[in-house]
Amino acid sequence: MDFLLDKEHEQIRQLVRDFANREVAPGAAQRDEEEHFDRNIFTKMAELGLTGIPWPEEYGGAGIDYLAYVITIEELSRVDASAGVVLSAHTSLAGWPIYKFGNEAQKQKYLKPMAEGTWMGAYALTEPGSGSDSAGMRTTAVRDGDDYILNGSKVFITNGGEAEVYVVFAVTSPEKKTRGITAFIVEKGTPGFTFGKKEKKMGIRSSTTVELIFDNCRVPVENRLGEEDFGFKIAMMTLDGGRNGIAAQALGIAQGAFEQARDYALQRKQFGKAIADQQAIQFKLADMATKIEASRLLTYQAAWLESHGHPYGQASAMSKVFASDTAMEVTTDAVQVFGGYGFMRDYPVERMMRDAKITQIYEGTNEIQRLVIARSVLTNN
Amino acid sequence: MEFERDTEQKDMQRLVQTFAKEVIAPRAAEIDDTDQFPRDIIRKMGELGLMGLPIPEEWDGVGADFVSYITAIEEISYASATVGVILAVHTSVGSFPILYFGTQEQKEKYLRKLATGEFIGAFALTEANAGSDASSIQTRATRDGDSYILNGAKVFITNGGEADVYCVFAVTNPGRGNRGISAFLVDKDTPGFHVGKKERKMGLNGSATCELLFEDARVPVTSRLGAEGEGFSIAMRLLDGGRIGIAAQALGIARAALDTANQYVRTRKQFGQALFQFQGLQFMLADMATKVEAAKWLVYHAAYLKNKGVECSKEASMAKLFASDTAMQVTTDAVQLLGGYGYIKDFAVERYMRDAKITQIYEGTNQIQRIVIARNLEHR
Numbered sequence: 001m002d003f004l005l006d007k008e009h010e011q012i013r014q015l016v017r018d019f020a021n022r023e024v025a026p027g028a029a030q031r032d033e034e035e036h037f038d039r040n041i042f043t044k045m046a047e048l049g050l051t052g053i054p055w056p057e058e059y060g061g062a063g064i065d066y067l068a069y070v071i072t073i074e075e076l077s078r079v080d081a082s083a084g085v086v087l088s089a090h091t092s093l094a095g096w097p098i099y100k101f102g103n104e105a106q107k108q109k110y111l112k113p114m115a116e117g118t119w120m121g122a123y124a125l126t127e128p129g130s131g132s133d134s135a136g137m138r139t140t141a142v143r144d145g146d147d148y149i150l151n152g153s154k155v156f157i158t159n160g161g162e163a164e165v166y167v168v169f170a171v172t173s174p175e176k177k178t179r180g181i182t183a184f185i186v187e188k189g190t191p192g193f194t195f196g197k198k199e200k201k202m203g204i205r206s207s208t209t210v211e212l213i214f215d216n217c218r219v220p221v222e223n224r225l226g227e228e229d230f231g232f233k234i235a236m237m238t239l240d241g242g243r244n245g246i247a248a249q250a251l252g253i254a255q256g257a258f259e260q261a262r263d264y265a266l267q268r269k270q271f272g273k274a275i276a277d278q279q280a281i282q283f284k285l286a287d288m289a290t291k292i293e294a295s296r297l298l299t300y301q302a303a304w305l306e307s308h309g310h311p312y313g314q315a316s317a318m319s320k321v322f323a324s325d326t327a328m329e330v331t332t333d334a335v336q337v338f339g340g341y342g343f344m345r346d347y348p349v350e351r352m353m354r355d356a357k358i359t360q361i362y363e364g365t366n367e368i369q370r371l372v373i374a375r376s377v378l379t380n381n
Numbered sequence: 382m383e384f385e386r387d388t389e390q391k392d393m394q395r396l397v398q399t400f401a402k403e404v405i406a407p408r409a410a411e412i413d414d415t416d417q418f419p420r421d422i423i424r425k426m427g428e429l430g431l432m433g434l435p436i437p438e439e440w441d442g443v444g445a446d447f448v449s450y451i452t453a454i455e456e457i458s459y460a461s462a463t464v465g466v467i468l469a470v471h472t473s474v475g476s477f478p479i480l481y482f483g484t485q486e487q488k489e490k491y492l493r494k495l496a497t498g499e500f501i502g503a504f505a506l507t508e509a510n511a512g513s514d515a516s517s518i519q520t521r522a523t524r525d526g527d528s529y530i531l532n533g534a535k536v537f538i539t540n541g542g543e544a545d546v547y548c549v550f551a552v553t554n555p556g557r558g559n560r561g562i563s564a565f566l567v568d569k570d571t572p573g574f575h576v577g578k579k580e581r582k583m584g585l586n587g588s589a590t591c592e593l594l595f596e597d598a599r600v601p602v603t604s605r606l607g608a609e610g611e612g613f614s615i616a617m618r619l620l621d622g623g624r625i626g627i628a629a630q631a632l633g634i635a636r637a638a639l640d641t642a643n644q645y646v647r648t649r650k651q652f653g654q655a656l657f658q659f660q661g662l663q664f665m666l667a668d669m670a671t672k673v674e675a676a677k678w679l680v681y682h683a684a685y686l687k688n689k690g691v692e693c694s695k696e697a698s699m700a701k702l703f704a705s706d707t708a709m710q711v712t713t714d715a716v717q718l719l720g721g722y723g724y725i726k727d728f729a730v731e732r733y734m735r736d737a738k739i740t741q742i743y744e745g746t747n748q749i750q751r752i753v754i755a756r757n758l759e760h761r
Contacts, residue, residue: 001390001448002383003685009382067382262758282755283748289758290679290699297678301384318671367664374663377643377670 003297005071012068016075019048025079031206032082032351037162038206039120041083042090046117051090055099059107060115065307066241070248070299077252078259081355082206084252088245089158089207090114093363094121094167097183097238101226110165110185122163123242124154124186124212125235132368134169134232135178139214141170146221148172148184150214153196156362160210161195164188167238168212169231181231185223192217203354240313241306243363247299247319250327250359254295257327257334257352258288264347265337281337288330295323314376317369324359324366331356384678386448393434393449394456400429401460409461412587413732418543419587422464427498431457431468436476440488442496447622447688448681451629455680458633462736463587465633469626470539471495474619475502478548478564482607482615487566491546503544505535505567505593506616513749515550516559516613520595522551527602529553529565531595534577537743541591542576545569549593550612562612566604573598584735621697623744625687628680628700631708631740635673638708638715638733642666645719645728662718669711676704695757698750705740705747712737 005013023044031038045051053069055061062068069091077084098111098121113119130136139152150170157166166186173180186193196211226234262285265276275281302315331353335342342349360366386394404425412419426432435450436442450472458465476495479487479502494500511518520533531551538547547567554561567574577592607615643666646656656662683700686693712734716723723730741747 001386001681001685003682004689005382276755279752283751285758286702286751286754289695289754290703293682293696293699294675294679294703297682298675300382301678304382304384315674318674321667322671322675370664370667371660373667373670374657377666378647378657378663 008064009068009071012064013071013075015048016050016072017078019044020075020079020083024076024083028080028082028206029345029348029351031080033345035200035205037086037208039162042086042120043117045087050087051117052095052111052115053091055095055111055115059099060112066244066303067300067307070244070303073245073248074252074255074296074299077249078256080206081249081253081352082204084249085158085204085207086120088242088249089123090121090163092242092245093123093158093238094163094165096241097123097167097225097234098185100237101183101230101234102185105222106185106225114165119164120159120162121165121167122157122159123238124157124160124166124168126154126156127152128155132365134181134235137169137171137181139168139170140174141172141182141184141219143172143221144218147218148182148221148224150184150186150192150217150219152214154212156199157210157212158207160208160212161198162208166212167225168214169235170214172231173229176229178232180229181235182228183225183231183234184219185225186217186219190217190219202357203351204358239364240316243320243369244299244302244306244312244316246359246363247295247302247316247323250320250323250356251292251295251299253352253356253359254288254292254323254327254330257331257349257356258285258292260347260349260352261285261288261334261337264341275337284333284337288333291326292330295319295326298322314373314380317364317372317376320363321366321369321373324356327356327359386452390446390449390452393445394452396429397431397453397456400426400431401456405457405460405464409463410726410729410732412461412463413584414586414726416581416586418589419464419467420543423467423498423501426464426468432471432498433476433496435472436480436492436496440480440496441493447625448684451625451680451684454626454629455633455636458630459637461587462630462634462733463585465630466539466585466588467501469623469630470504471502471544473623473626474504475540475544475546475548477622478504478606478615478619479566481618482564482611483566484603486603487606491566495546500545501540501543503538503540503547504619505538505541505547505549507535507537509534509536513746515616516562518550518552518562520549520551521555522553522563522565522600524553524602525599528599529602529605531565531567531573531598531600533595535593537580538591538593539588541589541593542579543589547593548606549595550616551595553609553612557610559613560610562616563609564606564612564615565600566606567598567600571598571600583738584732585739620745621683621687621693624697624701624750625680625683627740627744628676628683628697628704631701631704631737632673632676632680634733634737634740635669635676635704635708635711638712638730638737639666639669639673641728641730641733642669642715642718645722656718665714665718669714672707673711676700676707679703695754698745698753701744702747702750702754705737708737708740709734
């Protein structure tokens with residue numbers, strides 16, 4: 001066992017922390033206020049080599065591992081959870097399935113520019129009637145010569161409208177239910193593919209969440225990802241790793257809120273002394289820090305498992321549930337430590353609390369994670 | 382980072398698992414029921430080397446690393462928390478102080494026998510009015526020529542009456558507070574040293590928890606551990622290791638409860654289906670398993686740092702706090718999942734729940750752990 005980060009990972013943490021403090025943190029409150037997605041941040045991430053961390057260099061990636069990737073998401077989310085989810089959706093949800101299931105041509109055409117950060121990725125599974133239950137999917141893809149024709153709509157798509165590359169799931173064999181779903185790579189600008197409603201959200205407001213509309217949208221067969229009817233497996237496997245990216249995002253939010261609360265408690269004076277000298281505040285901070293440490297170990301362990309080719313489905317479900325529940329508790333407590341100031345937009349903890357909520361919901365609600373864990377625990381033993 | 386045990390650590394884990402399963406587990410309920418100290422099991426553990434696992438070979442120990450030692454406590458506590466605490470106290474606070482602070486002569490006299498299990502060790506700090514506030518102890522040690530004369534009483538001493546050597550803390554210089562406390566190694570048959578009341582407890586039955594009485598007990602100066610006035614500092618420097626040990630005990634209890642509950646929900650049928658098919662129960666199991674996993678990594682993270690010699694007070698306290706709170710929650714939920722059967726002694730979960738409670742209390746209450754953590758929040 002070895003729980004210390006090696007030099008390479010420490011360097012990445014430092015690199016991303018410096019970048020996050022310098023380039024991401026200063027405008028985070030304003031971007032949140034204005035619901036403004038800033039592509040420049042993504043471009044700057046690309047310049048640092050952060051947009052394709054786990055992909056091999058031949059595909060434009062940094063050729064490092066998933067641990068480096070989750071550390072990156074953690075450090076970005078520590079100052080701005082929106083920046084974290086943009087990179088997480090780009091990497092885990094769009095990049096990963098292309099890397100894992102794409103053919104050489106698809107990797108060269110899509111993964112490479114994504115890893116280099118000239119293109120951004122998105123993942124389109126959810127529909128109005130199909131959230132946790134992918135079997136309710138309505139979007140169809142009908143083969144027509146060398147093309148598929150897509151019809152239907154997707155909702156809540158992170159990076160929607162801004163991304164150039166979309167991994168889209170559609171039903172090819174309706175009678176086969178989840179076994180009749182196929183994955184496609186769809187480029188922005190494809191005729192028949194348009195963007196609908198842009199959602200107004202509680203948090204992660206400087207990331208976009210958009211409806212996608214497919215109206216007789218023609219996608220060439222060479223853009224099919226994997227075999228026909230193999231899409232559900234791709235979708236589920238993608239989420240297995242994706243949820244650890246969300247765990248990292250939640251971890252970063254919690255860490256950021258904790259640091260804010262700790263620093264505030266040390267300098268805020270009431271009754272003639274710092275509130276950090278009150279045992280009630282000390283105990284709150286101790287519980288926050290303990291849960292964050294546990295979240296970090298769970299998240300890094302899941303990333304370590306994936307990097308070493310071990311099964312990581314159960315581990316990433318556990319890291320996602322635990323880290324996101326922790327983020328919600330810690331951010332709520334951080335607002336409490338700040339008192340009235342915590343409720344005001346002058347301090348970042350109210351944004352962090354709003355941002356934390358989504359981590360319990362997306363990439364599989366925590367209720368779905370518990371089903372995954374229970375099934376795994378019940379069969380492994 | 383490396384989240385897997387190395388070969389040596391894996392071998393040790395297998396060895397202890399096998400021993401715990403074959404030798405300890407079949408006796409656990411009986412030990413609890415009769416409240417009899419399991420001397421025969423301790424003897425066998427000595428033969429296997431488990432009583433001196435982290436003690437260097439030059440002192441007749443096995444020379445295993447701290448991670449292996451913590452693994453042993455976890456695996457033994459999985460079978461019996463009682464045997465787990467006997468081992469943890471014997472090693473973490475009964476043997477380590479002599480290894481760290483003892484003279485050559487003291488090591489020759491005590492450490493070899495402790496490491497082989499011929500001797501059992503104990504640690505006597507707590508007094509009736511000095512629990513979390515250990516610096517307020519009243520037991521006195523007065524210098525008299527080549528001896529100290531000890532007077533006073535200690536309470537809640539694990540392995541009391543069963544141990545052969547006790548690491549006892551007493552005030553040598555009342556005016557100096559913390560710095561007026563010294564540590565002594567006291568033999569069990571020292572004249573003037575008696576074992577008093579044996580406590581009857583909620584759990585950990587079969588482990589002895591006793592009062593120690595000192596009435597003009599004469600202890601030679603050569604039995605003083607460390608310098609005069611160094612006692613409190615010695616006690617404090619044992620805390621991290623002790624806490625990680627108790628965290629491992631809690632983890633073992635929690636795992637045992639989780640596994641028992643897991644087995645039960647797969648076989649028990651109600652309303653025409655196995656319990657595990659009910660979502661409400663699946664969610665309970667998922668939360669239990671997730672907390673156990675989180676506790677595991679906090680425990681081994683701290684053990685790893687301790688092994689490396691890295692400062693780890695915060696991490697040790699986090700491991701102890703989280704693992705013991707998890708043990709309490711998981712054992713309580715395990716009783717709940719077994720329903721009425723969980724409440725009766727035919728199943729082990731009622732014992733797990735009783736055993737879990739003390740892990741939130743001893744080796745520093747969880748409230749003290751929170752204070753330690755809060756004090757160390759400057760970095761990261």
